[in-house]
Amino acid sequence: MNPKLLFWVPALLRLATVFVAGAVLWWLAGPIAGLALALAGAIVALFVQLSYLRQLGEWLNDPQSGRLPDGWGAWTDVFARLYRMRRDDERNQKELAEWLARFRQAMHLLPEGVAIMDDVLFLEWCNPAAERHLGLTIERDKGLRVTNLVRHPDFIDYIILGRYEQPLTLSLRGRKIECRIIPFENRRQILVTHDATDTERVEAMRRDFIANASHELRTPLTVIVGFLEIALSDPGLDGATRTAHLTLMTEQAERMQRLIGDMLQLSRLESDEFPLRRERVDVAALVESVAAEARALSGGKHEIAVEVDGPDVMGSMEELRSAFANLASNAVRYSPQGGKIALSWRRGADDLQFSVTDRGIGIDPQHISRLTERFYRVDKSRSRETQGTGLGLAIVKHVLLRHGGRLKISSTPGQGSTFTASLPNTSLPG
Template sequence: MNPKLLFWVPALLRVALVFAAAGVVWWMSGPVSALALALLIVVGMLLMQLSYLQQLDEWLTDPHSGKLPDGWGSWTDVFARLYRIRRDDERNQAELAEWLARFREAMQLLPEGVAIMDDVLQLEWCNRAAGKHLGLTLERDKGRRVTNLVRAPEFIDYVILGRYEHPLTLHFRGRKLEVRVIPFQSRRQILVTHDATEAERVEAMRRDFIANASHELRTPLTVVVGFLEIALADPGMDQATRLSHLKLMTEQAQRMQRLIEDMLTLSRLESDEYPLKREQVDVKALVEAVAGEARALSGGRHEIEVHVDGPDVMGSLDELRSAFGNLASNAVRYSPNGGRIVLSWQRGPDDLRFSVQDSGIGIDPQHIARLTERFYRVDKSRSRETQGTGLGLAIVKHVLARHGGRLQIESQPGKGSTFIACLPNTSLHA
């Protein structure tokens, strides 16, 4: 039905009833009584309308669906419509509040820093990453100018000048940050920060690794190429000299081969394409095999003992053999002739431990923290004499990390060293 008819038909019926009642009274009591009755009914209806208007005004001051009054006549339909509109509005507000809470929760989990600023650069909101990157605290800093909170000249120039075509590289609070400002709406801006510290560290490691690997390969290649040039330039070289050169070239080629093999091992250990494959490892047989390799490398120049008093474990046999073998071969290389080396496998207080104790030259405490860095050497000249690649302890560190373990180093200069490969009890074979 037409909404206008829904309003006017009841209204006209009520007017008709008033006239009908007045007509009856006129017929029974005369015109004065009829006019008095009609006036009384009209005044009552007017007061009722004013009462509903007052209630509507009070509700509009504090509109809640639960406080909406009931009505009579046309007011019933008006209040019913207002109730439906208010309920829909409350439901929409609840949904918006829920979505806003989810959005803020998601923004808090982002690794990128996000801060919202108004047109005068006052902070309106920021997530935890932005607080960590820029030292902001939402509860404390909301409403304050971001340029007063981040006191870096290049950042202030970047934000105030509005040259947002390219990101800003900012070194702030010991971090390397990439900062972008994105204008949105008409009077707000989003400040986005990305922590590039780790990427810079990885890039520096990559550059150092390439430089060190190139340096390590250059020396043996120079020797091999040099001897080949001599041999080609002097076809009549005597047999003894030729054999000496061939021996040196063989040694340098083997050095390059060991270096390349260690680099490939490291690459494989760091790659996600080679997940750890666990198997039952007979640790006693493994330690005996490592001891045999150490004795072969020593050639009888050292006293090598083995003590096994621990259980078998679950892990990668090849990787553990590489780690244990590197520790044992280092002990042989850096222990003087007649030195004593002890290989042991036993339970620790809260873990399992393979330790290599030697009576070698020892290590100054300032070097211990860097021993597992690639190509780091305490004594470069001695390392070349012992034919080490400088990657052994880096391999040990990565193997133990893949098994959930760690490397512990104890050493005193002149008194020897103890390298302990600690594996968690979760490695135990059931």
């Protein structure tokens, strides 16, 4: 049926009912009574309409679906439609609030900083990462101009020039912060920040590693190439000289082989393509084997003692052997002839410990924090004499990290050092 008819037909019927009742009373009791009844009916109808208009006005001041009246007559349909519309709005608002809460939670968890600014660079909102990167506080800085909050000449030039195709890298509070501005809508801009400090540090480490590795390989290659040139240019070298040259070339080739082997091992330890394969490791036998290798390297020049008072563990036999052997060989290389070296495996209060203690030259405290860096050497000349690659402690650190452990170093110059490979109790066999 036509919606207009649905409204007018009931209204006209109610009005006709009032007039018919007035006409009947007119016929029964006279014209005054009939007119009075018709007037009273019209007044009641008007009062009802005004009452519903008042209720509608009050509801519009606080439009909640649960507060709508039931209505009468045409108002029933009006209030029913308003109830449906308001219920849909409340559902949409609830969904919008949920999405907004999820968005804010996601923005809070993002490692990237996000700040929203208007077209004149006044701060409207930012997430915690942006607060950390730029030194902002949303409660304090909201509504302030970002260029007054981030007082860096390069940042201000970046804003003024408006060349947003490339990101801008700033040094703020000792960190490298990469900034990018993204215009959106007509009067909004997004400032995205990224902490590139670790990335730059890794890149610097990569450059240093390549430079150091190239330097380490260049030295033995120079020796080998030099002796080969001598041999080619002077076929009449006497046997003793030729033998000495071959011996030196062999030593340098072995040094390169050890260096390349250590670099490949480090690469495997850092790669996700080589996950840790756990097996039961007989640590007592492993320590005895490492001690035997250390005695062979020492050639009887050191006194090497072994103490084993700990359980077996779950881990990689090959990796743990490499870590323990590196610690033991370092003690042999950096201990003077006749020095004492102690290898021990014991269960600590809250961990498992393999310790190597020597009475060697010791290490100055300023060097200890850097000992596990690739190619870092306290005494470069002595390292060349001992034929070290400069990667041993880096290998130890990465092996322990893969096993959930850590390397502890204590040393006193002139008195000796103790290197402890600590493994967690979770390494114990189940």
